[in-house]
Amino acid sequence: MDGGTSFGDKRNRYVGWQFVEGYPVIAIAGLDQEEVLAPYWKSRQASIRNAAGTTLALLLFTFIAMALSVRLAWRKYQLDLVKATYRKATEGGSEGFYIARPIRNEAGEIMDFQAIDCNERGAAFFRLRRKEFIGQMTSSLYDQGVVQALRGMLTKAMETGRYEGELALPVDPRGHERFVQFKAVRSDGDLAVTLRDITHEKQHLRNLEQRSNEDLLTGLPNRSWVNTFLPDAVARAVSCNGMLAVLFIDLDGFKEVNDRLGHAAGDDILRNAGRRLKEAVRPHDNVARLGGDEFIVILEEIRQESDAAHVAERVLHAFKEIFRVRQGVASIGTSIGISIFPNDAKDAGALLQNADIAMYAVKTRGKHYYQFFNPAFYDALQSRMKRESDLRYAIENDQFIMYYQARLDMATGRTSSMEALVRWMHPSEGLIEPREFIPLAEETGLILELGELVIDKVCAQIGKWMRDGGPMVPVSINVSSRQFNEADIPKMLFDALAKHAIDASLVEVELTESAVMGNIEDVSDAINVIHGLGIKLLVDDFGTGYSSLSKLQRLDFDILKVDKSFTEQLGKGKHEQVFFSAIITMAHALGMRVVAEGVEKKEQLDILRELLCDEIQGFYISHPLAPTQAQSGLCQGLPKNMVAVQ
Structure with a gap:
């Protein structure tokens, strides 16, 4: 009901009435509209507020979501852009x-x-x-x-x-x-x-590795490769309970050929030797060069020792043919030592060492063959090592003395010069001849130190003789091939002359033919320097090498000493005498004097006098003698009835 017209408080009301059955009464009830609707309006306002808040929150969430979505899209775009840029940059x-x-x-x-x-x-x-x-x-x-x-x-x-x-x-x-x-x-x-x-x-590393494992001269694997391959080969033999052989090969006569024909020829021979070894062994065997004239062959998958012997025999056969190089021909043999795994050694180092020892045993027994390792070879090796140690000690402590052998002039019968010959005064073995230690000194390189010591000792003795007074003759000093080619001989001579204050005319230098078979320019330069000091040069043991008289003359040698092997043949036939006469005639034509070495008989002396040989040397005239107070004490002359009439 409208409160404005019906009620004094002007508030609307909800009115209801009903007749009461059985009674003359009408029940009337009224409810105030505001009171009835108050919870509704309160709920409505709360709902509106909640809706507004929810809407606002939803709007905020939507905004945030949109912002995040945009940001993620931007980041994805940037990431894709970075990826694309990186791809393009790396292309x-x-x-x-x-x-x-x-x-x-x-x-x-x-x-x-x-x-x-x-x-x-x-x-x-x-x-x-x-x-x-x-x-x-x-x-x-x-x-x-x-x-x-x-x-x-x-x-x-x-x-x-x-x-x-x-x-x-x-x-x-x-x-x-x-x-x-x-x-x-x-x-x-x-x-x-x-x-x-x-x-x-x-590929570069592989090339470097190949170079480090390859011998540049022959193209064969080298010692570095062996040190890697051999232990692996031993391991393979162990895994299959098999046998393995190492052949240690040394070229016989190579050093002499290298000295005689020169290093270029030596290199050609080494290359050729490598090829012959490759052809001699089985296809799956390995050939390597350790250095110098030493090679090894590694034989895998052998069943018995005879398999290694067969390969060794093929190697020996391969070297029977002479080597032909631009500089000449050479005959080279092989000494082969064989060590078997597991019989002779259990590891690669011992296997290689024992093969080397076996090879050395072949060398001491005549060369040109093969030998399986035997523990008894250690004794020989130890003896050699002791000799080398003793020799080294002897050089350091000067256990050497010089002997002198006179050289006589055939025209005057008087001493024209003398040759200095070294002897080793061993503290327990006594006096040792040069043939017992000079080859070892050459092989080990000790000849360089020994040669310098000899030059100094001879010059010191000449200085002493000069100070003592009396007549003097020159003294010749032997210089080995290795010493001449590896040491500075002109400087050694110059220093010794200055140190002992002696005249260069009192010193002569003897060189073998092999010593001057190297590079002609280097040899000529060294000889010219020696000549420039005022020292005469002699060719020692002529006829045992392959040089020619014309080449020796180009090198400006002064004296030619004919090897004693030719002197020994005099009196045994006319051919030998004719040959000796030809040498003397050609040497004189080239301006060189001739000395006959090894004169031991009067018959030889008489023939040499008839051939107009200039000088003689040998036991018939004088044995090598220790130095005396005066040099004249070593000088001996010929009887007057034996002096040549010129």
Whole structure:
């Protein structure tokens, strides 16, 4: 009811009435509208407020979501831009990259990897374009061997977070090997893989390794290669319970040929020797050069010692044919020592050492054969090592004395010169002749120190004789081939002359033919310097080498000493006398005096006088003698009735 007209308080009311059955009464009830609707209006206001707040919150959330969406889109755009920029930046470089995503089975195990992004170079490593590579599975890229290796690397990177290594890829269409530096880093469940082609670096390293393991002269493997290969060969023999043989080969006569024909000829012979060895052994055997004139052959998969002996016999046969080089011909043999695994040694070092010892045993027994290792050879080796040690000590402590043998002038019958000959005064063995230690000194290189010592001792003795007074004759000093070619002989002579204050005319130098068979310019320069000091030069033991008189004359030698082997033949036949006469005639024509060595009989002296030989030397005239107070005490003359009439 409208409160404005019906009620004094002007408030609307809800009114209801009803007749009361059985009674003359009407029940009337009224409710104030404001009171009835107050909860509604209160609820309505709260709902409106909540709706407004919810709407505001929704609007705020929507705004934030839109902002985040825009930000994420921007970040994705930036990331895509960075990826695209990185791809473009790397296209011109040498590195390739791709993103690999692991493919797992229901148990979570990695079964494969899928490329989800890459640059062009990354795809090119797998011989694909970028569009073709993206989406590819690792298992479809190469053959099973490469796939397993690549998958293993990727799996390790997933497990550890990072992996680096090298991957060998199949040859490219041009037949070249290809090697890749592989680097994978885990990121957000994927792998960022970087690839770099290292084929050229690997090839360079391989070339360096090959050079370090290859003898540059012969092309054969060298000692470094042997030190790596032989232990592996022994390990293979152990694993299969097999036998292995090492043949240690030394070229007989090489040093003499090298001195006689020169180093260029020696190099040609070594190359030829390497080829002959390769042809003599079995196809699967290995030939290597240890250095100098030493080679080894490694025989794997032999059943018995005789297999090694058969190979050794083929090597000996291969060297029966003479060597022909530009400088001349040479006869070279081989001494071969054989060591067998496991009979003679259990490791590579001992195997090689025992083969060397066996080879040395062949050398001491006449060369040109082969010998299996025997423990008794150690005694011989120890004896040699002791002799070498004693010789080294003797040089350091000057245990040497000089003997002098006179050389007589056939025209006057008087001493024209004398040759200095070294002797070793051993503290326990007594006086040792040169033939007992000079070859060892040559072989070990001690001849260089010994030769310098001899030059100093001879010059010191000449100085002493000069101070003592009396007549003087020159003294000749022997200089070996190795000493002449490896030491500075002119400087040694100059220093010794200055140190002992002696005249250069009192010193002569004897060189063998082999000593001057090297580079003609180097030899000529050294000889010219010696001549410039005022020292005469003699050719010692002429006829035992391969030099010619004309070559010796070009080198400006003063005196020619004919080897005693020719003197020994005088009186035994006319041919020998004719040959000796021809030498004397040609030497005189070239301005050289001639000395006959090894004169031991009067008959030889008479023939030499008839041949107009200038000087003689030998036991018939004088044995080598120790120095006396005055040099004249060593000078002996011929009886007057034996002096040649000129």
